[in-house]
Amino acid sequence: MNDILNGLTGAITAGGKSSRFGSDKALALLEGRPLLHHVADSLGSCGLRVVVAPPGKYMLAGWHNVPDTRPGEGPLAGLEAALEAAVQLKGAGWVAFTGVDLPRLTPDFWRTLAAARTPGALSVQPLDAQGRPQPLAALYHTDLLPQVTGLLDAGERRLRAAAEAKSVVTIVSTELSVLLNVNTPADLTTILR
Numbered sequence: 646m647n648d649i650l651n652g653l654t655g656a657i658t659a660g661g662k663s664s665r666f667g668s669d670k671a672l673a674l675l676e677g678r679p680l681l682h683h684v685a686d687s688l689g690s691c692g693l694r695v696v697v698a699p700p701g702k703y704m705l706a707g708w709h710n711v712p713d714t715r716p717g718e719g720p721l722a723g724l725e726a727a728l729e730a731a732v733q734l735k736g737a738g739w740v741a742f743t744g745v746d747l748p749r750l751t752p753d754f755w756r757t758l759a760a761a762r763t764p765g766a767l768s769v770q771p772l773d774a775q776g777r778p779q780p781l782a783a784l785y786h787t788d789l790l791p792q793v794t795g796l797l798d799a800g801e802r803r804l805r806a807a808a809e810a811k812s813v814v815t816i817v818s819t820e821l822s823v824l825l826n827v828n829t830p831a832d833l834t835t836i837l838r
């Protein structure tokens with residue numbers, strides 16, 4: 646089958662400390678499976694798949710383990726590592742980028758983002774329940790890599806700074822529940838309600 650996701654690199658940034666969760670949330674179970682596996686399933690059709698994490702920390706069959714370029718510096722640094730890996734392993738193109746803690750993402754969510762790309766766009770981001778772009782479940786083009794590196798070198802750490810507003814396409818997600826984000830144990834309980 647010709648799946649639009651096949652042309653994308655799927656990337657999960659998984660180098661966080663889970664300080665609010667209290668234990669490694671990537672391995673926390675939802676419906677009997679680790680959050681990391683739920684997220685990985687949503688990106689399973691991507692032609693290349695990378696997880697940015699310390700070497701050997703997670704075992705994901707079919708995924709390349711890529712180490713952080715700047716360990717502990719947050720998800721913007723995780724994006725830098727993911728874009729670098731995508732360029733090295735596949736060449737220039739689009740990366741579907743997310744974290745370990747959005748377990749309700751689906752392949753169709755990513756297909757909707759992929760279908761919304763426009764010429765000249767460098768990122769596609771869904772609007773959350775508050776109408777704000779959610780940069781942790783978004784597409785980024787590898788052309789952003791020099792800019793992301795420059796931002797990090799200048800001290801920027803906010804993921805939402807990765808792409809300028811004029812190069813971001815935003816989409817209204819029909820199913821906002823796909824963006825449910827687990828930061829605390831209570832968030833996980835809420836998801837199950």
Ligand SMILES: Nc1nc2c(ncn2[C@@H]2O[C@H](COP(=O)(O)OP(=O)(O)OP(=O)(O)O)[C@@H](O)[C@H]2O)c(=O)[nH]1
Nearest residue numbers: 659660661662663664665717718719720723744745
């Ligand atoms: N590769 C990488 N990923 C990171 C880093 N910091 C956070 N992340 C990931 O970014 C995503 C969203 O971050 P948070 O929700 O803040 O997760 P966290 O940093 O583990 O949790 P807190 O310590 O509670 O903030 C998660 O998938 C984290 O694993 C980092 O330094 N490197």
Ligand SMILES: [Mg+2]
Nearest residue numbers: 661662663719
């Ligand atoms: Mg954090």
